[in-house]
Amino acid sequence: MKKLVFFTLFLISLGLFAQNKTDLQGAYLLEKEGVKKLWLFVDGYSSLTEYTESEYIQSKGGPFIITGNSLTITLEFNDKNPETVGDYISYPIQWHENYFMDELGNKWIKQTPISQELDGAWKITARKQNGEMHEIHQTGERKTIKLLVDGYFQWFAIDPSQKSFSGTGGGLYFFKKDVYTEKIHFFSRDNARVGTSLEFEGEIQNGKWHHSGLSSKGELIYEIWTKIN
Template sequence: MKKVLSMLGLCCFSILLYAQSKVGLHGVYLAKNGQQNELWLFADGYGSHISYENNTYGSTYGGPVALTEEGIRITIEYNDANPQEVGQTKNIKAHVKATGLQIGSLNYIKQVAKKQDLDGLWRITGRKQEDKMSTIKRGDRKTIKLLVDGYFQWIAINPAEKGFYGTGGGQYSFANGKYVEHILFFSRDNGRVGAKLDFTGELKNGEWHHSGKSSKGDPIYEIWSRDRE
C-alpha cells in the first residue's frame, strides 16, 4: 500500500511539473526569513527575486527562467549584490508544490492570483520629453517592468556591462483606466516606501500608455511594449 501511495505521489508531482513546464512558472511567491521578505515574481518566462524588510531595500536578481527536474534554471541579467553573476546560468534546487515553492529552508507561499490585463514582462520604448514623444531603441541598456497577480517591479539595467541602475516595486492595480502603485521597496530611496502613486493607464494596439506624476512629482508620459526578446 505504501508503495502504491508513493507511486501516486510521484505521479502527481510529475504531472504538476509537466504542466508547469508547459506554461512556465507564473505568479507571486513570498517567504519570510526573520524580518526579511523574500519575494519571487514569475511571468512570461522571466523571474525576479527581491529581498527587502518593511522599510529597507535589500537586493534583487533575475532573468529568463525555466523549470527543470531539480528546480529553477535562471540566466542572470542583473544582480546588484553579486554583479559578477550576470551572464551566468544558475540552477536553484527547488521543490515545486501546488501551494508554493520550497527552496532550501524557505517555504515560499504562492499568493492569491489576481489576473489583470497588464500582467507580463514589459520594456519601455517611448517617453515624452518637452511635449515630444521620443522612441527608445532596443539596446543593451533597458528598463523593464514585471507585473503579475497584483505585484510589480521595474528594473533599470545593462546586462552587457553588468550594469544595475535601480529598482522599485510593490503592489499594483489596473482597472477602468486607472493604474495605482503601492511602493514596498525602492533601491534609490527607502523613504519612498509606503507611497501610493496614481496614474492613468491605457492599452493601445498592444502598447501600454502610462501617464501621471513620478515618485518625485515630475510629470511623465511613457509607452511600454511587451518584451519578447
C-alpha cells in the same frame, strides 16, 4: 538513431518547460527573521528581491526556464554581485500546488492570484520629451523592465552588457478603469518612499501600454511600454 533520441528528449524538455512555466507564473513570498523575499515569475522572466518593512536589501533576476525539478535563471542583473551577470544559476525545486520548496527547505508561498489586464513582462520603448514622443532602448542591452503579476509589480533599470544596475522599486499594483495605482513596498533609491502610493492613467493601445501621470519625484511623465515576449 542518436539524433532521434536527442530530438525526443528535446521535445520532452519543452513539454516540461511549458507545463511548469504556467504553474510557476505568479508571485511567491518567503518571510524569515523580518526579511521578505519576493520572487516574481511572468512571461519567462523572473526577479528575486529582498527587503524589510523599511529597507531595500538586494535584487537579482533574468530569464528563466524549468526542466523537471530544476529552475535555471540567466542573470541579467544582480546589484550586490554584478560580476555574476551572464551566469546561469540553477535551483533544485520541489513543486506543490500553492508553494514550492527550495534546497534549503524554505517554503515559498504563492500569493493569491489576482489576474489583471496588465499582467506581463514589459519594457519601456518610448517616452515623451519636450512634447514629442521619442523611441528609447531600441539598440544595445540597456533597458528598463517592469514585471506585473498577481497584484505585484517591480521595475528595474539595467544594462546586462555593462553588468550595470541603475535602480529598482516594487510592491502592489491595481489596474481598473484605466487607472493604474502602485503602492511601494521597496525602492532602492530612497527607502523613505516605502508606503507611498502613486496613481497614473493607463491604457492598452494596439498591444502597447500607455502610462502617464506624475513620477515619484512629482515630474510629469508619458511612457509607452511593450511586452518583451
